[in-house]
Amino acid sequence: MKNKELAESIIKNVGGKDNVMSLVHCATRLRFVLKDNTIASAETLKKQKGVIMVVESGGQFQVVIGNNVNDVYNDIMEIGHFNELDASSASKNSRNILSKLIDIISSIFAPMLTVLVTAGILKGIVSFLTILEVIDPNTSSYTFLSVIADSAFYYLPIILGYCAVKKFGGNPFFGMALGGALVHPSIVAMMGGALQAETEFFSIPIELIPYQSSVIPVFFAAxxxxxxxxxxNKIFHDSFKKFISPLFGLLITVPLTFALIGPVATFLSDAISNGIMFVYQLNSVLASMILASVWQILVIFGVHWGLVPIFMNNIVSSGSDFILPILIPAVFGQTGAALGVMLRSKDKEFKSLASSSVLSGLFGVTEPAIYGVNLPNKKPFIFGCIGAGIGGGIMGLYQTLIYSFGFPSVFTFIQIIPATGINAAFYAAIVATIAAFTIAMLLSYFFGLPKKTANTMQSDLSSNVDNQLVDQIIIDSPMQGQVIALSQVNDQTFASELMGKGVAIIPTIGYVVAPQDGEVVSLFRTKHAIGFLTDSGVEILIHIGLDTVKLDGQHFTAHVEMGDKVKQGEKLVSFDIEAIKQAGYEITTPIIVSNSDNYHDVQSLCQQEDIAFGQSLLVLSQK
Known part of the structure; x- marks a missing residue:
């Protein structure tokens, strides 16, 4: 029931079913492609219980759920009837090439990763048990286990064919048939165990290449x-095109794949692998440190999917991959950072959140640690990246390899043991992971939590403040005008305090200034809203007007950029009050403390009164 309620809320806040062009999910995220991102309420979703974070990247509206993403996905599909969506419609919008590419790769590979990761772990277990001489390779038991572990990889072209053709807008079952043709026993028999075999198709010369476990060739063929x-389908009549179009499609594509698409794609995939290996071997330590340090940043923006086909292709083409092991310190660095914060924090509720995120991190799911613990405190995320870089350097020094596909977790260690037995590279992986975890944990424990700065004030500042000395933070007004309560704002999202507590100001002067010293952490493209983080740790959202996003930046001028450090009173955004009103929009500006849950209370010091720039507006009581 909780998942269904969450699913209903997500559908509503992405703009409803009619705004969804496509939906897939990966290990932790729902990945929407929307017709109009501006009508989706990312801030409301971030406040929704069960949602870890919302990220807009790679042309996708990504809702981070966590470990139960599959259950939520299934409920969304059932409630919204999204199976009826045209899978190819997502490619018809005007996103840039990189966004489209990331969307295509993530949509194709995300549905199949679970089975591949599971199979990869099993391959590692079988290999490990063989090395320990628990299982004899000459027995039927070994054969059965190997078949279970290898089947998903051997028939990968069939799985990939289904997912790829579905994404590209064709009939996915014919994608399975296409992939099946590439690994058909008769084709394998014609190869006779050779790396290449010459044959012909109606006098057309063909050089057969092994396509078992292949990635790039079937991608292009699909x-x-x-x-x-x-x-x-545009040519044939509706009465028989469902059969005739796929018939001719297979008759054209399969021979062409054997004759041209497959060999060219194989050449390209080998060239990519060799090129990456060349760069890696120039300085494996430096390359590994850089990749491990930035990996979680790529994960945040969802662009790490662009490397997934490279991991898989490396394993297929050479039987091993050097990139995936480098990512183990990246995962355990963030997990260690979350543990350090958990050990230092005295807040029981926060410690519970952090402990669950540490457990998820051990099994390779870092989003709860990143979004729930490390990023909100900022420094722990940086410390996690530092630990990852050091661990990655150790991996690169010993050039550790992985021999079956899988995302980094506690299970990955058995996948990096070569068939010849445990070697120095394996021990290097253990040392690198421990180093990344420990360094990030210690740095986060001693330096990760911000020191709370507060002003101690007498109770007569406000009738709503207790008659005793308490730790407080005072936020000054970023605008001049009339202060009103949020409950009076003509927007339920703000009025209900779903986005956080605060007040609203009806401005009389058309610009916004910094309420304290701090940093601009977000600036909407339309310049109608700005996110601000004060040096005292308060996250403030200033939303100029209601529905003014529809103005698409008209009548707004930004004086700062995202990431700028500013002083109190420095001008942030200017706007034309009269022009906005004439365009039919309210100028009422909600001023929200986005991280209100971090404070015991957020109260207004001035309601239903005029206020000037720099006068005390809000008082935040520390927990």
Whole structure:
């Protein structure tokens, strides 16, 4: 029931079913492609219980759920009937090439990763048990276990064919048929165990290449098949095109794949692998340190998907991969940072959140640690990246490899043991992971939590403040005008305090200034809203007007950029009050403390009164 309620809330806050073009999910995220991102309420979703974070990246509206993402996804699909969506419609919008590429890769590979990771872990277990001589490779038991572990990889072209053709807008079951043709026993028999075999198709010379476990060739073949099928559907009559279009699609695509697409794609995949290996071998330590340090940053923006086909292709082409082991310190660095914060914090509720995120991190899911613990406190995330970089350098020094596919977790260590037995590279992986985890944990424990700065004030500042000395933070007004309560704002999202506590100001002068010394952490493209983090740790959202996002930046001028450090009173954004009113929009400006939950209370010091720039506006009581 909780998942269904969450699913209903997500559908509503992404703008409803009609605003959804496509939806897939990965290990922790729902990945929407929306018709109009501006009508989705990311801030409301961030406040929703069960949602860890909302990220807009790679042309996708990503809702981070955590470990139970599959259950929420299924409920969304059931409630919204999203199975009826046209999978190809997501490619029809005007996103840039990189965004489209990330969307295509994540949509194709995300649904199949669970089975591949599971199979990869099992391959590692079988290998480990063989090294320990628990299982004899000459027994039927070994054969059965190996078949279970290898089947998903051996028939990967069938799985990938289904996912790729579905994404490209064709009939996915014919994608399975396409992939099946590449690994059919008769084709394998024609190879006779050779790396290449010459044959012909109606006098067309063909050089057969092993396609078992292949990635890039079937990817391009699926794209070409979908293109053929869609164009043939435009030609043939509705009464028989469902059968005739796929018939001709397969007859054209399969031979062409064997003759041209497959060899060219294989050449490209080998070139990519060799190129990356060349760069890696120039300085494996430095390359590993950089990748490990920035990996979680790539994860935050969802662009790490661009490297997934490279991991898989490396394992297919050479039987091992050097990139995936480098990511183990990246995962355990953030996990160690979360543990350090948990040990230092005295807040029982926060310690509970941090402890669950540490447990998830051990199994390779770092989003709860990143979004719930490390990023909100900022320094722990940086310390996690530092620990990752040091661990990555150790991995690069010993050039540790992984021999089956899987994302970094506690299970990955058995996947980095070569068939010849435990070696120095394995021990290096253990040392690198411990180093990343420990360094991040210690730095976060001693330096991760910000020192709370507060002003001690007498109770006569406000009738709503207790008659005793308490730790407080005073936020000054960033605008001049009339102060009103949030409950009076004509927008339920703000009035209900879903986005946080605060007040609203009806401005009389058209600009906003910094309420304290701090940093601009977000600036909307339309310049109608600005996120501000004070040096005392208060997150403030200043939303100029209601529904003014629809003005698309008209009548607004930004004087700062995201990431700028500013002083109190420094001008942030200017706006034309009269022009905005004439365009039909209210100028009422909510001023929200986004992290209100971090404080015992947030109260107004001035309601239903005029206020000037720099006068005391809000008082925040520390927990």
């Amino acid at each position: 794209w070409f098949y979908s293109l053929v099928e869609k164009n043939l």
